[in-house]
Amino acid sequence: MEKLLPRFLEYVTTDTQSDPYSKTTPSTEKQWNLAKKLVMELHQIGLQEVSIDENAYIMATLPSNVDKKVPTIGFISHMDTSPDFSGKNVKPQVIENYDGKDIVLNKSKNIVLSPDYFEDLLQYEGQTLITTDGTTLLGADDKAGVAEIVTAMEYLVQHPEIKHGKIRIAFTPDEEIGRGAHKFDVKKFGADWAYTMDGSQIGELEYENFNAAKANITFTGKSVHPGYAKNKMVNAIGIANEFMSLLPVREVPEHTTGMEGFFHVHKIKGEIEKAEIELIIRDHDAVHFEARKELLKEVVDKLNQKHGDYVDLVIEDQYRNMREKVEPVFHIVEIAEEAMKSVGIEPIIKPIRGGTDGSQLSFMGLPCPNIFAGGHNFHGKYEYVPLESMQKAVEVIVKVCELTARQIK
Structure with missing residues (x-):
């Protein structure tokens, strides 16, 4: 010893x-x-x-x-x-x-x-x-x-x-x-x-x-001179920010404990033409875990319907x-x-x-x-x-x- x-x-x-x-x-x-x-x-x-x-x-x-x-x-x-x-x-x-x-x-x-x-x-x-x-x-x-x-x-x-x-x-x-x-x-x-x-x-x-998965979300934009950008520019950073706003505000690590699951954005980077978010999904309950993955897909579908097909989502299961x-x-x-x-x-x-x-x-x-x-x-x-x-x-x-x-x- x-x-x-x-x-x-x-x-x-x-x-x-x-x-x-x-x-x-x-x-x-x-x-x-x-x-x-x-x-x-x-x-x-x-x-x-x-x-x-x-x-x-x-x-x-x-x-x-x-x-x-x-x-x-x-x-x-x-x-x-x-x-x-x-x-x-x-x-x-x-x-x-x-x-x-x-x-x-x-x-x-x-x-x-x-x-x-x-x-x-x-x-x-x-x-x-x-x-x-x-x-x-x-x-x-x-x-x-x-x-x-x-x-x-x-x-x-x-x-x-x-x-x-x-x-x-x-x-x-x-x-x-x-x-x-x-x-x-x-x-x-x-x-x-x-x-x-x-x-x-x-x-x-x-x-x-936890049941665990990671997600990579890529936002594609179009860069146009800001003085002439109306109805032309697509700002990938803005869409990424909108994506963040559509996630449950309290379901993050800093507001959860015990058996409560969460989404955790741990990396974000971007420019007008491309932005990327990396996040992890965690939940002890298998049904809730699958629901969290479905929520991400719904948010991405909603953004694509609103802005055009500018958002791509890849989810990868990590462990159970x-x-x-x-x-x-x-x-x-x-x-x-x-x-x-x-x-x-x-x-x-x-x-x-x-x-x-x-x-x-x-x-x-x-x-x-x-x-x-x-x-x-x-x-x-x-x-x-x-x-x-x-x-x-x-x-x-x-x-x-x-x-x-x-x-x-």
């Missing part, structure tokens, strides 16, 4: 930001840097069947140490960090014995992590926090998960008195751009079920997530709610819940307001709930993770392995 912090710090200072516009896997060459380090480390801690494929998917095995047939279980995390905020030159800060007050992340830029805004900080008073320096994200999403899995496997290797079945682990590229499971070899992995270590605060246990694949094998959630309680954690079972590799993997035949990795405020400069939460995540992994073997007669 003493290696957990230095291990995590080494991982986060290795830039692995993914790129949604790249066509390669991994989407960025720099993800290989951490991947190669991990392969060496897995060999060093004593795991077997360590492999890395041409797309940087890493797998390894901790063999069973019991003389009975036990389900093979897996633990999975992703190596990449979000393209939403810089992951280059991460300079983590370690705040010991946090006093519950403001943390100055960057004095020169006046960037402060404050419990007045981020109330969750107060539950970690007295603990050790790892933060950013205010200029990058931290990368706890999901290098905390990677560090926890490696540390848990090392602990089990060093403590053979803890009985467990065969354990498989995997680290994936490109989860942050929705491709983490695209080239995951479920058959090769060979687990009966698995857990992604990719949740947020301590105690989180999730087995349902894994609940329907996990509920038939719900004992895998119950094992994780029991593991948390046995190490003194009160489980927080709630839907993910996002996605996870586990969603796609569940539909690929590998049921895969999500367990906390401990971090907060992902994808930005206010990201932080309590060391004690990461330590508890390691304990949960170990206990899940132990309970799975113990429950099989």
Whole structure:
């Protein structure tokens, strides 16, 4: 366990930001840097069947140490960090014995992590926090998960008195751009079920997530001198603005919570002759999800009827709610819940307001709930993770392995 912090710090200072516009896997060459380090480390801690494929998917095995047939279980995390905020030159800060007050992340830029805004900080008073320096994200999403899995496997290797079945682990590229499971070899992995270590605060246990799609809307215009533009100019920017006005005003991330879905415009650019909007569609309910896609089509049809055929819509499904694949094998959630309680954690079972590799993997035949990795405020400069939460995540992994073997007669 003493290696957990230095291990995590080494991982986060290795830039692995993914790129949604790249066509390669991994989407960025720099993800290989951490991947190669991990392969060496897995060999060093004593795991077997360590492999890395041409797309940087890493797998390894901790063999069973019991003389009975036990389900093979897996633990999975992703190596990449979000393209939403810089992951280059991460300079983590370690705040010991946090006093519950403001943390100055960057004095020169006046960037402060404050419990007045981020109330969750107060539950970690007295603990050790790892933060950013205010200029990058931290990368706890999901290098905390990677560090926890490696540390848990090392602990089990060093403590053979803890009985467990065969354990498989995997680290994936490109989860942050929705491709983490695209080239995951479920058959090769060979687990009966698995857990992604990719949740947020301590105690989180999730087995349902958004249904997700992305939409690209292109607006075509006609440029004419503005002094002579009447009945001739078609301003693509104006039509794009009209499109925005026809979406439900309150159904956006900043006004929704819990099971509420949303539309989220995350990119817009344009000139008179061409404008483009990129947005994502999210909803836990499958019927509502389909209705959201239909609403976009209706809005585009309305604009085309009004202005002419100047608007083009492309919708692409990204992932689905894994609940329907996990509920038939719900004992895998119950094992994780029991593991948390046995190490003194009160489980927080709630839907993910996002996605996870586990969603796609569940539909690929590998049921895969999500367990906390401990971090907060992902994808930005206010990201932080309590060391004690990461330590508890390691304990949960170990206990899940132990309970799975113990429950099989």
